[in-house]
Amino acid sequence: MDKFTFKTPEGTRDLMFDECETFNFVKNTLSEMFSSRGYYEVKTPVLEYFDLFTLESAHFKQEDMYKLCDNTGRILVLRPDMTMPIARLASTRLKGAPLPIRLYYIQDVFRQNPGYKGRSNDIAQAGIELIGLNGLLSDLEVIITAARAIEQCGLFDYKIEIGHAGIFKKLIDRLNIDSDSKEEIRIYIETKNYNALENKLKTYPEPMVKAIKELPKLFGGREILDTALEIFGDLASEELGFLYKLYDSLNAELQDKIYLDLGLVHRNNYYTGTVFRGYIMGSGDMVVSGGRYDSLLSEFGCDLPATGFAIDLNALTGVLLSKSKGIGVKNPDMLVFALPSYEIKAIRFMEEQINKGTICELLPFDSKESAIKQANIRKASRIAVIGENCEIFDLV
Amino acid sequence: MRPIRIALTKGRLEKETIKIFDKMQLDTSELKNKGRRLILPLSGYEAVLAKAADVITYIEHGVCDIGIVGKDTILEYPGSFYEMLDLNIGKCVFALAGPKGFDFYSGYSVKTVATKYPNVARAFFEQKGMDVKIIKIEGSVELAPLLNLSEGIVDLVETGNTLRENGLEIIETITPISARVIVNVASLKLRKTEIENFISQMEKAI
Numbered sequence: 001m002d003k004f005t006f007k008t009p010e011g012t013r014d015l016m017f018d019e020c021e022t023f024n025f026v027k028n029t030l031s032e033m034f035s036s037r038g039y040y041e042v043k044t045p046v047l048e049y050f051d052l053f054t055l056e057s058a059h060f061k062q063e064d065m066y067k068l069c070d071n072t073g074r075i076l077v078l079r080p081d082m083t084m085p086i087a088r089l090a091s092t093r094l095k096g097a098p099l100p101i102r103l104y105y106i107q108d109v110f111r112q113n114p115g116y117k118g119r120s121n122d123i124a125q126a127g128i129e130l131i132g133l134n135g136l137l138s139d140l141e142v143i144i145t146a147a148r149a150i151e152q153c154g155l156f157d158y159k160i161e162i163g164h165a166g167i168f169k170k171l172i173d174r175l176n177i178d179s180d181s182k183e184e185i186r187i188y189i190e191t192k193n194y195n196a197l198e199n200k201l202k203t204y205p206e207p208m209v210k211a212i213k214e215l216p217k218l219f220g221g222r223e224i225l226d227t228a229l230e231i232f233g234d235l236a237s238e239e240l241g242f243l244y245k246l247y248d249s250l251n252a253e254l255q256d257k258i259y260l261d262l263g264l265v266h267r268n269n270y271y272t273g274t275v276f277r278g279y280i281m282g283s284g285d286m287v288v289s290g291g292r293y294d295s296l297l298s299e300f301g302c303d304l305p306a307t308g309f310a311i312d313l314n315a316l317t318g319v320l321l322s323k324s325k326g327i328g329v330k331n332p333d334m335l336v337f338a339l340p341s342y343e344i345k346a347i348r349f350m351e352e353q354i355n356k357g358t359i360c361e362l363l364p365f366d367s368k369e370s371a372i373k374q375a376n377i378r379k380a381s382r383i384a385v386i387g388e389n390c391e392i393f394d395l396v
Numbered sequence: 397m398r399p400i401r402i403a404l405t406k407g408r409l410e411k412e413t414i415k416i417f418d419k420m421q422l423d424t425s426e427l428k429n430k431g432r433r434l435i436l437p438l439s440g441y442e443a444v445l446a447k448a449a450d451v452i453t454y455i456e457h458g459v460c461d462i463g464i465v466g467k468d469t470i471l472e473y474p475g476s477f478y479e480m481l482d483l484n485i486g487k488c489v490f491a492l493a494g495p496k497g498f499d500f501y502s503g504y505s506v507k508t509v510a511t512k513y514p515n516v517a518r519a520f521f522e523q524k525g526m527d528v529k530i531i532k533i534e535g536s537v538e539l540a541p542l543l544n545l546s547e548g549i550v551d552l553v554e555t556g557n558t559l560r561e562n563g564l565e566i567i568e569t570i571t572p573i574s575a576r577v578i579v580n581v582a583s584l585k586l587r588k589t590e591i592e593n594f595i596s597q598m599e600k601a602i
Contacts, residue, residue, distance in 0.1 A: 117453070117456070117475075118453075118457065157586075159585050159586055161585055191476075191477070191478055191479050192478040192479065192480050192579075192584075193478075193479040193480075194480065194481070195479075195481075195482040195576075196479070219588075220588070259585075259588075261585075277585075279581075279582040279585045279586050280582075281397075281586055283458070283582060284456070284457045284458015284459065284580055284581075284582050284583070285457075285458065285476075285581070285582060286581065286582065
């Protein structure tokens with residue numbers, strides 16, 4: 001056997017026992033919550049065509065995707081994202097369905113990260129997509145659902161930041177520059193690299209430049225909208241007006257959890273309106289990412305507005321486990337010990353006990369002493385010895 | 397809640413950063429007498445001493461909140477974090493250098509370049525649309541052209557003395573380098589006031 005027989009590939013890992021229990025708790029909590037809010041579950045294939053993720057608006061780097069070929073030589077990928085498959089599904093399978101369409105999914109996405117960085121290449125996500133609605137109400141529904149999803153898992157030390165993809169697009173489109181420079185500027189804003197942004201913009205004329213330069217600095221409470229309004233004038237008054245309404249409504253519901261970051265400019269340029277991210281104390285990376293993508297579905301011939309988010313289940317599980325809020329593995333209540341030729345009787349007895357809600361484990365020991373010894377190791381509180389009679393012993 | 401952790405790049409940058417901390421009137425006595433300790437108290441903050449590339453790793457994972465690291469390292473090990481301040485210390489340039497008088501860009505043959513920074517070198521030649529063979533060297537890169545392993549090197553140049561003494565010269569400057577303040581994305585959002593305070597104090601001290 002070669003050395004690869006014994007380990008999992010870079011960026012993947014086994015989940016065991018309490019990790020699984022905690023993961024399932026998170027997963028079940030979210031799926032119950034989504035379905036009680038009128039969302040229906042969908043599952044999409046792990047494999048999709050490479051082309052789906054190379055649409056102009058998608059912007060997935062080819063080197064980040066796991067690729068393989070099918071038997072006719074077409075290139076497939078392990079899905080790196082869930083929004084594109086959902087857009088594909090909604091615009092084909094659900095074409096003409098009554099609106100709005102509410103969908104949720106709990107699936108893994110796969111991304112190749114550089115090696116030895118401790119990043120996970122297999123990311124379990126839960127998410128919702130609300131298709132066919134735009135406007136304040138649907139944005140509120142989705143963002144508040146994201147907040148409740150975190151709270152339902154028992155985590156309350158979190159923040160949600162909101163921004164608007166339209167602001168950057170409007171400002172940058174007024175600068176007459178090529179798409180490479182746009183992307184460079186976007187990266188400087190996203191990484192709050194004030195210096196590089198300043199240098200890059202030196203050659204362009206005011207006043208557009210001033211507005212763009214200020215974008216990454218505009219994060220905080222309601223006051224930053226006032227500042228933005230002052231700086232931008234009427235360049236993005238529609239978007240800012242919307243953010244006032246959104247922020248005030250969210251603030252009434254989520255108070256100090258919510259703040260604004262106008263420098264929130266995602267790499268995925270399918271976002272068109274409100275964008276948001278969620279952070280939880282204890283996780284160094286964002287845990288929730290979402291926003292409105294009103295023009296994506298039209299690329300699939302289905303002109304519908306849509307919004308949604310994805311939440312990183314591994315990150316939630318990790319935070320819960322690190323706070324010892326994880327769900328422990330249950331020890332058996334009772335060990336069932338079968339004497340020779342009473343095996344079926346023992347199994348029947350065990351099933352009766354299980355129906356009463358007891359966790360049982362069958363053991364094939366040849367003496368009562370070794371069964372008691374085992375029961376102590378397994379931290380079981382009772383053993384049952386099944387022979388001609390059924391004897392139950394309590395262990396202290 | 398744990399104190400805000402600041403990761404410092406060990407060595408020359410560390411000394412210059414401590415000067416800035418002094419100007420910020422932080423108590424740097426423990427940092428100056430660190431012995432072999434790697435985590436040190438700093439007026440209510442925690443200072444962590446690490447190698448440059450590790451500063452980025454600690455910031456990306458959010459185990460440290462604020463990092464001080466050279467732009468050279470950021471370019472070589474790109475990641476997702478905020479790059480919020482240029483400290484204007486540790487200044488030097490990335491440059492392509494070669495033997496004095498050698499015309500690097502002449503001829504059709506694919507050139508070989510030795511470097512400690514393969515990602516920086518690759519990006520530089522990609523942007524030029526030029527195919528080169530890149531060889532990673534761990535120590536004194538200047539040796540490679542002297543031993544005829546490569547025609548050029550991509551390296552940090554501060555004074556240019558090492559180049560001159562070995563008969564090399566700058567062919568082209570790639571980009572200026574200085575130390576930057578980087579911040580974990582989640583930390584900036586979750587502990588906004590504390591981090592913004594620190595950075596604005598730092599900005600005033602440079």
